[in-house]
Amino acid sequence: MSFEFLRKRFDKLNGYYGKKGIAPQLSYLRIEENLENGKGSYQFNLKKENLNRLVENGLKRNDLFATIGIGVFLRVENSVKPGVNQLLSYAPIANKDICKVGFNKDDINALYNGQLYISTGTTVNLQDTPVSLFRKIGQAQCGELCAAATSAGKQDQFDFEQLIKKLPEELVFAGTQDHTIKVEFPTFSGADYTSQADYSGTAATAGVSKIVFVAYGWRVIGGTAEQYRNDEANPYRTCI
Numbered sequence: 001m002s003f004e005f006l007r008k009r010f011d012k013l014n015g016y017y018g019k020k021g022i023a024p025q026l027s028y029l030r031i032e033e034n035l036e037n038g039k040g041s042y043q044f045n046l047k048k049e050n051l052n053r054l055v056e057n058g059l060k061r062n063d064l065f066a067t068i069g070i071g072v073f074l075r076v077e078n079s080v081k082p083g084v085n086q087l088l089s090y091a092p093i094a095n096k097d098i099c100k101v102g103f104n105k106d107d108i109n110a111l112y113n114g115q116l117y118i119s120t121g122t123t124v125n126l127q128d129t130p131v132s133l134f135r136k137i138g139q140a141q142c143g144e145l146c147a148a149a150t151s152a153g154k155q156d157q158f159d160f161e162q163l164i165k166k167l168p169e170e171l172v173f174a175g176t177q178d179h180t181i182k183v184e185f186p187t188f189s190g191a192d193y194t195s196q197a198d199y200s201g202t203a204a205t206a207g208v209s210k211i212v213f214v215a216y217g218w219r220v221i222g223g224t225a226e227q228y229r230n231d232e233a234n235p236y237r238t239c240i
Contacts (some may be wrong), residue, residue: 006068010218013066016234017220024218029065029173030057031181032075035108037194040187044213045154046179054083058070061175064223067165070171071214072134072183076101076207079196085197085228087212089136089163094196099209105192111211114185120177120239125169131183133165137192164216172239173215176224181213225231 008020032055038074046059055075059065073087078101085101092107094102116129138158173179197207229240 001181005168009066009068010029012235013218013220016236017064017223017228022220022222022229024066024220027058027217027219029059029215030212032056032210032212035193038187038189040110040114040191040192041111041182041184042211044183046173046174046181051105051171059173059175059179060221061082062222062224063132063173064220065173065217066220066236067167067171067173067215067217069166069216070116071164071212072111072131073163073212073214074103074111075210075212076103076195076197077210078205078207080197080205085207086158087160087163087214089134089138101195101197103193103195103209105194107191108193108209110155110186110191112185113181114183117180117182117184118171119180120173125171131185134136134163136163158217164214171215174240175223176229176240183211183213212216 010024017024030048031046031048031092032052033042035042047061048056048058049060071087073089075087076085078085088101091106092112092209093106094104110134112135114131116126116131116132117124118126118129130211193209195207197205223236224240226235229237231237
């Protein structure tokens, strides 16, 4: 997706709201859900209460959010060091792959045979979108991430903008609307999605396995106010 394309999309948004004194801000939405062994269906509530403010970022009622791209990630939370462990674009296996964090079994790889579904009210925005679009294993780089003797000084390449799937269609989230975001993937009895949060020598701490939805784009704070919904000059009035 070219810079010119993004500029045109921004100008459309800013052309209306900027004149109202509320210029769009580059921002993101991020909602995490704990993985549960054997469970293959997860919903992400953009207006989720009790957000983990260390990492999550939701949608308030007065927010309008114009999406550039979306992503589905994994993450392993370390309860001793909350907020430290980063997003994962694939499922590394603990003590085997080069990452410092990882899953105890490869069962979670079923995620990448799943689908993403997004709707706004009764309108389906995306359905049967393959989660495999979001799987990316980067080239190993020198760094400080890993302490395992076989991979000391190595970490996976990570580029957030490259990992986000850019959307040519205009997907808009509004705090006044009911949005359903759901990921479903195959599962089976005994499926194990547990993980380890850290590796040091021969010991590892238990981790909390997470599935994460991220949307990257422009947020207009106050953009869903009544006067904007009723203004025929607003190109986003039907989204509110």
